[in-house]
Amino acid sequence: MPFSSAPPLPSRIRWRRGRVTETGRRGRDSVQLTVDVPDEGRLPALAYPSLVGIPQVGDEVLLNTTALAQGLGTGGVALVVAVPDRLPPDPEGPGHLVKARYTPLQVTVSGVDEQGTEHHGLMTEADDLGGMPVVVADLHSALPAILIGMLATDPDLKVAYVMTDGGALPAAFSRTLDALSKSFVGVITVGQAFGGDLEAVTVHTGLLAARHVLGADLAIVTQGPGNLGTGTPWGFSGVAAGEACNAVTVLGGAAIGALRISDADERTRHRGVSHHSLTAFGRVALGGVTLVAPRGLTSELGGQVDQDLAGQPARNPVVWVDTDGLDDALVLSPVPLRTMGRGYPEERAYFLAAAAAGRFAALQVPVPEAS
Structure with a gap:
């Protein structure tokens, strides 16, 4: 049967046209909008200027409303696909890495490791992390707490964030990065994620x-915002945390696991040490990873964490880290601390564990010798 005469397939994307009625908060590469869509009213929308230009009030825009219709917490907005009557200029300069490959929205970026670019020679020779401590976490929500633990221990440390592609692909989607960008020496987006400094x-x-x-x-x-989980033993995007630990190990770094701990989550599989942490670190990270447990938990939760970690393989040492001062530092977080819809102190154990992992990593950095 000729392709042109085949019956139409149902779309996997909800396409809508609308008109911008308001522009709102601007991020480092994002702008919030209100868009009037016929028969559906005014919808919250998000545009990435580096992809579609900067929509203005009165512009007609093409929207993808799939996530909004599903009522997703993370990502539950309409996304601007194009401003048809005012297209942005063509990209200029180097860049042949294609991300979001072979989708209608694939983009080209200049890679730190691609030929003909400034750092290609250095990256050709680079093969070792020289023992650099690397904290690996399951959820994006752990990022600010880990950073707080590091900088509360030593404010002069230079910290980089490597964002993987298990959640949101655009770094610009993360409000956390907007607020914390000055605290990082740089953000690197890897795999299909894009929009970092590198x-x-x-x-x-x-x-x-x-x-x-x-x-x-x-x-x-850690991945960007928007963890995907299915309630099955292996069907969650955080499995990639174990693979990240393997990358750290093979490159001569020191892999440190930020445990997902909770006594507020109603789901049994996430109480105490989440099965996400036990699976990713205990079964996938074959090169070993230091697991950091925070002191200062309630006696009941501390006992459960101790019991949950008792079955870890010998390659995964468990270290209990003092948390004096970390609660005060977390309270002063420059971004709201929230995970799975719950904030601090409701999820104190989760954020304290992340901060403790950051503190432990900071203490592994060699102190420069006095000249």
Whole structure:
């Protein structure tokens, strides 16, 4: 049967046209909008200027409303696909790495590891992290707490963030990065994620760029906002945290696991130490990872954490870290601390565990010798 005469397939995207009625908050590469859509009213929308230009009030825009219709917490907005009557200029300069590959929205970026670019020579020779501590976490919500733990321990440390592609692909979607960008020496987006200060093809080259291009003392690896989980043993995007630990190990870094701990989550699989942490670190991270448990938990939760970690393989040492002063630092967080709809102190154990991992990593950085 000729392709042209085949029956139409149902779309997997909800397409809408609308007109911008308001513009709102601007991020480093995002702008919030209100868009009037016929028969559906005014919808919250988000545009990425580097992809579609800057929509103005009165512009007609093409929207993808799939996530909004599903009522998703993270990502539950309409996304601007195009401003048809005012297209942005063509990209200029180098860049042949294609991300969001072979989708209608694929983009080209200049990679830190691609040929003909400023850092290609350095990246060709880079092969070792030199023992750099790297904290790996399951959820994006752990990022600010890990950073707080690091900088509360030593405010002069240079910290890089390596954002993987298990959640949101555009770094610009993260309000956390908007607020914390000045606290990082740089953000590196790897895999299909894009929009960082540097782009890299893999977690491996992202880590090497953190060390050798940005000169980081420490790195944090976690996915962008929007974890995907199915309630099955292996069907969650955080499995990639274990693979990230393997990348750290093979490159000569020190992998440190930020445990997902909770006594507020109603789901049994996430109480105490989440099965996400136990699976990713205990079964996927075959090179070993230091697991950091925070002191200062309630006696009941502390006992459960101790019991949950008792079955870890010998390659995963468990370290209990003092948390004096970390609660005060978390209270002063420059961004709201929230995970799974719950904030601090409701999820104190979760954020305290992340901050403790950051503190432990900071203490592993060698102190420079006095000249």
